[in-house]
Amino acid sequence: MKDTINEQIEQLRASFYKISQYIGENPELGHEEWKASKILSDELSNHGFEVNLGTSGLPTAFDAVYDSGIAGPSIGFMAEYDALPELGHACGHNLIGTMAVAAGIGLSKVMKNCGGKVYVYGTPAEETRGGKVTMAEEGVFDHLDVAMMVHPLYRHEKSGSSLAMDAIQFEFFGKSAHAASSPHEGINALDAVIQTFNGINALRQHITPDARIHGIIPEGGNAANVVPDNAVAQFYVRAQQRSYLNELLEKVKNCAQGAALATGARLETSFYELSYDDLKTNETLSTTFTDNLIELGIKAEEIHEKGSGGSLDMGNVSHVVPSIHPYIKICDQPYVCHTKEFQEAAMSDQGFEGLMLGAKCMANTAYDVITNPDLLTKIKLEFEATKR
Numbered sequence: 001m002k003d004t005i006n007e008q009i010e011q012l013r014a015s016f017y018k019i020s021q022y023i024g025e026n027p028e029l030g031h032e033e034w035k036a037s038k039i040l041s042d043e044l045s046n047h048g049f050e051v052n053l054g055t056s057g058l059p060t061a062f063d064a065v066y067d068s069g070i071a072g073p074s075i076g077f078m079a080e081y082d083a084l085p086e087l088g089h090a091c092g093h094n095l096i097g098t099m100a101v102a103a104g105i106g107l108s109k110v111m112k113n114c115g116g117k118v119y120v121y122g123t124p125a126e127e128t129r130g131g132k133v134t135m136a137e138e139g140v141f142d143h144l145d146v147a148m149m150v151h152p153l154y155r156h157e158k159s160g161s162s163l164a165m166d167a168i169q170f171e172f173f174g175k176s177a178h179a180a181s182s183p184h185e186g187i188n189a190l191d192a193v194i195q196t197f198n199g200i201n202a203l204r205q206h207i208t209p210d211a212r213i214h215g216i217i218p219e220g221g222n223a224a225n226v227v228p229d230n231a232v233a234q235f236y237v238r239a240q241q242r243s244y245l246n247e248l249l250e251k252v253k254n255c256a257q258g259a260a261l262a263t264g265a266r267l268e269t270s271f272y273e274l275s276y277d278d279l280k281t282n283e284t285l286s287t288t289f290t291d292n293l294i295e296l297g298i299k300a301e302e303i304h305e306k307g308s309g310g311s312l313d314m315g316n317v318s319h320v321v322p323s324i325h326p327y328i329k330i331c332d333q334p335y336v337c338h339t340k341e342f343q344e345a346a347m348s349d350q351g352f353e354g355l356m357l358g359a360k361c362m363a364n365t366a367y368d369v370i371t372n373p374d375l376l377t378k379i380k381l382e383f384e385a386t387k388r
Contacts, residue, residue: 027083030125072116130313160306186227
C-alpha cells in the first residue's frame with residue numbers, strides 16, 4: 001500500500017512542482033499569505049478534501065480534512081508558507097507547505113482501504129506571530145492522534161527539540177529636556193534601556209547553558225541634544241524547557257524594573273509576538289519516520305541527530321498531540337536557513353526532490369500509524385508520560 005501512496009504522489013509531481021515554485025516566486029509575509037493559502041487549499045479541494053478558510057480567525061489559515069468514512073486515527077500535517085522580509089522563502093516554507101499538501105493527498109488515495117481521517121492545516125506566520133500558537137490554544141489540534149511536519153535543511157536530521165521562547169518588550173517613559181542647558185530637568189528613558197541591557201548582560205553569567213537572551217533597541221531618541229523621553233527594548237528570551245523559561249523571564253523583568261527604579265522612568269511591559277513552547281518530539285513516532293526514510297533509500301548513517309536550536313510554533317502543537325518535526329536534505333552545501341543561498345536551494349530541483357521525499361515519508365509514516373494499533377498505543381503512552 002505504501003507503494004501506491006508513493007505512486008500517487010509521483011503522479012502529481014508536476015502539480016506539486018508548480019505549486020512550490022509559485023509560492024517561492026510570490027513570497028508573502030506572515031498573515032499576508034493570500035496567494036499561498038489559496039493555491040494550497042484549492043489543490044486539497046480538488047482532491048476531495050473539505051476545506052475551511054480563516055481557521056481560528058486567522059484570515060490566511062485553513063484546515064482541510066479527508067474523511068475515509070471508516071473509523072480510525074486522525075492524522076495532521078502542518079503546512080507553513082510565510083516568507084521572510086527581503087529574503088523571501090529563505091526558510092523553505094514554499095517546500096514545507098507543498099510537502100504537507102502532497103502528503104495529505106497521497107495518503108488520502110488509500111484511506112478507503114485503511115480508514116481514518118487526514119487533516120492538512122494551513123498555519124500562517126511561523127516566522128513571527130505563529131499561527132499554530134493561536135490554533136493550539138483554541139483546541140484546533142486536540143482531536144488529532146498524531147501531528148507532523150518536515151522542514152528542509154542541508155542534511156537529514158531526526159526530530160529533536162527546540163527552545164521555548166518569549167518575545168518581551170520594555171518601553172520606558174521619561175521626561176525630555178535640553179541635554180546641554182538643563183539635563184537635570186530630564187528623565188532619560190534611553191538610560192533605562194541601557195541599564196536594562198547591562199543588567200541582562202550580568203544575568204547571563206548565572207543562567208543555564210541552553211538559555212539565550214538577545215535584544216535590540218528599536219527606539220532610543222531622536223536627537224543627541226534632547227534627553228530621550230521614550231525608549232524601547234525588545235528581547236527574545238529562550239530556554240530548553242518552558243518551566244525554566246518562565247523563571248528566567250521573571251529575572252529579565254527584574255532587570256528592567258531595576259533600571260526604571262534607578263532612572264526614575266516609568267516602565268510598561270508587553271509581549272510583541274506570541275510565545276513558543278519547546279518542541280517535545282515523540283520518539284516512537286520519530287523512529288517510525290526514520291524507518292520510513294530508510295525504506296525510501298536514505299542510508300541510516302546519513303540521518304543525523306538533532307539538538308536544540310531556534311524556536312518553533314510546532315512546539316506548541318507538540319504539547320497537545322504527539323508530534324515530530326524532522327528535517328530533509330535539500331542541498332549539498334551546508335547552507336543555513338535565512339540566507340540567500342538557502343532561498344536558492346529551496347527553489348532548486350534538488351530542493352523539490354527533498355519535498356517529494358518528505359511528502360512520501362510523512363504519508364508512509366501516517367499509514368503505519370493508521371494500520372498498526374499497537375504503534376499508536378505506544379505513541380500515546382509515551383506522550384502521556386512526557387506530560388507528567
